[in-house]
Amino acid sequence: MRDRSRDNEKTDPQRTHDPNRGDRPVTRRRALELGAGVLAGAALVPDLLHSRPRSGLATQTDVILKRIPRSGEEIPAVGLGTWQTFDVGSDRRQRTALGEVLRSFHRLGGRIVDSSPMYGSSQEVMGHLAVETGLIDDLWVATKVWINGQAEGIRQMEDSMALLQRPSHIELMQVHNLRDVQLHLDTLEAWKAEGRFDYIGVTTSSERQYGAVAALLEAEPERIDFLQINYSLGERTSAERVLPLAQERGIAVMVNRPFAGGRLFGAVRDRPLPGWASSFDCEAWSQFFLKYILSHPAVACAIPATSDPEHLAENMGGGRGALPDEETRRRMEDVVG
Numbered sequence: 001m002r003d004r005s006r007d008n009e010k011t012d013p014q015r016t017h018d019p020n021r022g023d024r025p026v027t028r029r030r031a032l033e034l035g036a037g038v039l040a041g042a043a044l045v046p047d048l049l050h051s052r053p054r055s056g057l058a059t060q061t062d063v064i065l066k067r068i069p070r071s072g073e074e075i076p077a078v079g080l081g082t083w084q085t086f087d088v089g090s091d092r093r094q095r096t097a098l099g100e101v102l103r104s105f106h107r108l109g110g111r112i113v114d115s116s117p118m119y120g121s122s123q124e125v126m127g128h129l130a131v132e133t134g135l136i137d138d139l140w141v142a143t144k145v146w147i148n149g150q151a152e153g154i155r156q157m158e159d160s161m162a163l164l165q166r167p168s169h170i171e172l173m174q175v176h177n178l179r180d181v182q183l184h185l186d187t188l189e190a191w192k193a194e195g196r197f198d199y200i201g202v203t204t205s206s207e208r209q210y211g212a213v214a215a216l217l218e219a220e221p222e223r224i225d226f227l228q229i230n231y232s233l234g235e236r237t238s239a240e241r242v243l244p245l246a247q248e249r250g251i252a253v254m255v256n257r258p259f260a261g262g263r264l265f266g267a268v269r270d271r272p273l274p275g276w277a278s279s280f281d282c283e284a285w286s287q288f289f290l291k292y293i294l295s296h297p298a299v300a301c302a303i304p305a306t307s308d309p310e311h312l313a314e315n316m317g318g319g320r321g322a323l324p325d326e327e328t329r330r331r332m333e334d335v336v337g
């Protein structure tokens with residue numbers, strides 16, 4: 001597989017801390033504090049997550065859950081991206097490996113998967129594997145619309161939902177890179193009202209679009225439930241204006257490029273993890289990177305991509321246990337520079 005560390009998926013051109021709103025990680029202990037003690041035990045995560053019955057109960061008990069401000073729904077903080085990693089076409093060997101990635105993801109408490117019609121065969125591969133593994137109804141599915149024109153957008157969304165094997169309902173539909181955003185938002189609102197999806201989002205991973213994203217969040221925050229944007233120890237600009245704005249407007253933030261496309265691993269190559277990382281249950285660089293993101297009060301989840309089952313297992317550890325405090329976050333920034 002080619003080195004993707006320099007790539008950025010952007011072929012065309014996102015209150016103060018309140019423990020009772022969406023900015024505090026809901027760990028198992030916190031869930032118990034919140035009165036969910038009756039749920040303590042093996043089925044804690046799915047029971048907290050979903051009001052409708054789901055299959056395949058997870059057995060993870062310290063998965064960090066974050067609350068979506070608009071609805072109060074709680075979601076696991078680490079999801080799964082599919083750009084490039086799931087674009088494997090009909091290659092059986094790679095599909096088998098990705099089936100294992102998806103099974104492990106779910107077994108370790110993951111639910112949120114993110115795709116796009118821009119990602120080649122990724123939607124079809126994800127849909128096929130979700131059915132094959134029996135997980136289709138237990139995933140929280142996000143995809144995007146990425147085309148100009150209303151009729152074209154409708155056709156593309158129908159196609160995407162069919163490919164994802166969720167023809168009548170997915171959780172989140174996003175306008176990819178703000179493409180034809182005003183026009184698509186009208187359609188998305190109508191589809192949301194019909195129950196085709198639960199949430200509406202917009203995405204970017206380009207600093208050039210931050211101004212347009214901020215203008216949209218300022219002007220029409222009620223139309224948008226989710227902002228997907230790049231943020232990591234290697235790409236911090238969104239934390240200056242856009243993340244606080246999203247938090248203030250009650251818009252959940254889904255973080256893309258959590259490893260800066262993989263570049264962060266190169267930045268710390270051959271360096272040992274600082275000893276103090278164990279103070280927030282961190283045992284690997286991938287967890288260091290993810291916990292930095294998840295400890296930002298605006299962030300609801302991060303969606304790292306991987307095609308490697310071992311990387312997947314390591315990444316899921318970034319969504320469990322304690323998170324760093326503000327002082328520790330500054331220290332983490334100094335480590336990467």
Ligand SMILES: NC(=O)c1ccc[n+]([C@@H]2O[C@H](COP(=O)([O-])OP(=O)(O)OC[C@H]3O[C@@H](n4cnc5c(N)ncnc54)[C@H](OP(=O)(O)O)[C@@H]3O)[C@@H](O)[C@H]2O)c1
Pocket residue numbers: 004005008009010080081082083084085114115176177203204205228255256257258259260261262265286303304305306307308310311312314315
């Ligand atoms: N505008 C948008 O809407 C937009 C833009 C960008 C991204 N996204 C979404 O966000 C997702 C994540 O972003 P991304 O895929 O660009 O980048 P990323 O998640 O920051 O990085 C992915 C890279 O990190 C590597 N990696 C993952 N876990 C690792 C580990 N534990 N150790 C070492 N290497 C590891 C992966 O390789 P291996 O496969 O070898 O693990 C892959 O090369 C995308 O897949 C997509 O769903 C959306």
